[in-house]
Amino acid sequence: MPGAPGPRMTLPTQLVLRALLAEPTREMYGLEVGEAAELPSGTVHPILARLEGCGWVESRWEEVDPKRAGRPRRRYYRLTPDGAELALTALARVHTPRRLVNRLVARPLGGAT
Amino acid sequence: MTSDPDLARDLSQARLNLLRLASKPLRDGLSVASAEAAAPHLRAMLKCRAVAVATQEGVLLAWEGDAGHHLDWVIEAAFEAGHTGRQQVRTQWEMHCGQMDCPVRAVIVSPLEVDGNVVGSLAAISEDSARTGSLRAVSDLARFVSAQLELHGLAPPTGIDGFLADERTDAWRPPSHVAQRVVTVALRVLPAGSRPRYTEELRDELGMLGRWAQLRYAFRFATGSWQLRRSLCHRAATPARET
Numbered sequence: 001m002p003g004a005p006g007p008r009m010t011l012p013t014q015l016v017l018r019a020l021l022a023e024p025t026r027e028m029y030g031l032e033v034g035e036a037a038e039l040p041s042g043t044v045h046p047i048l049a050r051l052e053g054c055g056w057v058e059s060r061w062e063e064v065d066p067k068r069a070g071r072p073r074r075r076y077y078r079l080t081p082d083g084a085e086l087a088l089t090a091l092a093r094v095h096t097p098r099r100l101v102n103r104l105v106a107r108p109l110g111g112a113t
Numbered sequence: 114m115t116s117d118p119d120l121a122r123d124l125s126q127a128r129l130n131l132l133r134l135a136s137k138p139l140r141d142g143l144s145v146a147s148a149e150a151a152a153p154h155l156r157a158m159l160k161c162r163a164v165a166v167a168t169q170e171g172v173l174l175a176w177e178g179d180a181g182h183h184l185d186w187v188i189e190a191a192f193e194a195g196h197t198g199r200q201q202v203r204t205q206w207e208m209h210c211g212q213m214d215c216p217v218r219a220v221i222v223s224p225l226e227v228d229g230n231v232v233g234s235l236a237a238i239s240e241d242s243a244r245t246g247s248l249r250a251v252s253d254l255a256r257f258v259s260a261q262l263e264l265h266g267l268a269p270p271t272g273i274d275g276f277l278a279d280e281r282t283d284a285w286r287p288p289s290h291v292a293q294r295v296v297t298v299a300l301r302v303l304p305a306g307s308r309p310r311y312t313e314e315l316r317d318e319l320g321m322l323g324r325w326a327q328l329r330y331a332f333r334f335a336t337g338s339w340q341l342r343r344s345l346c347h348r349a350a351t352p353a354r355e356t
Contacts, residue, residue: 030314031321040329041329042329042337045311045341049344049345071285075317
């Protein structure tokens with residue numbers, strides 16, 4: 001979504017972007033994104049929704065028959081090509097020291113934003 | 114009923130104390146031992162002639178109080194409640210116990226449910242007739258007992274190994290009733306068009322977690338649901354309905 005304002009680069013948002021950028025072409029579902037970002041489970045959906053709203057991330061339903069698979073369809077996320085570029089630029093700009101990131105990740109986060 | 118605030122507070126504290134005493138054994142699951150330990154406190158809460166706890170098949174686990182000559186009707190009603198999942202009432206006119214001075218006016222049996230399945234029943238053998246208040250009191254207490262029984266399977270794993278082992282499962286399993294309910298309530302704050310998508314997405318993710326991890330996930334999601342709503346509402350070009 002060219003021209004859409006970018007997301008606020010909060011620490012959890014940076015962690016999610018770093019996780020998605022680690023393998024930009026790989027699709028991951030919410031639980032995997034949370035694990036890769038080292039965020040508590042159940043906290044990534046507000047971030048993913050915001051990134052999707054900015055056009056940095058796109059999502060799609062897994063093409064599977066829920067009855068045959070014995071489980072609901074999975075929602076997969078990945079960076080858009082534009083999103084990957086913008087995310088790299090934004091992360092380079094914020095320059096959150098890795099040491100600080102590690103320290104903050106080590107303690108429970110109150111919220112996801 | 115009382116207008117004395119101190120007495121009202123004492124009564125309230127006494128009731129809370131009874132709930133606490135009854136809840137402890139019930140969190141060990143439904144068994145003869147837990148039912149017998151909880152029954153005196155359940156009877157004190159209902160202030161009735163006797164209470165009984167039975168399995169889903171109507172097998173008696175505990176009987177607290179007298180009026181044992183009503184046992185047959187209690188077992189029959191417990192069997193019915195266990196198989197229909199609906200509250201059962203037997204009035205004194207239906208029971209014909211044969212004792213002219215029998216004080217029992219009604220037997221009220223409510224099902225006990227865990228994860229949406231009937232696992233047993235709670236019966237009140239009452240000196241009051243089956244009025245709306247009595248029916249609701251037994252029904253409310255059965256819900257309380259059910260909630261305690263539900264917690265049995267959700268005891269936190271002990272030690273770090275337990276937590277790690279509980280975090281993910283190898284295969285998808287239907288999420289626990291409690292986690293699903295927390296998520297369902299949290300989803301109500303989302304725009305109506307987004308709810309079906311997140312209902313399916315979260316159900317899939319919850320099913321990949323252990324039961325204790327499901328609860329953590331559900332409560333975290335509930336905490337952040339307003340943020341998710343803001344994210345969805347602020348989308349520059351939100352589609353009319355999520356696909």
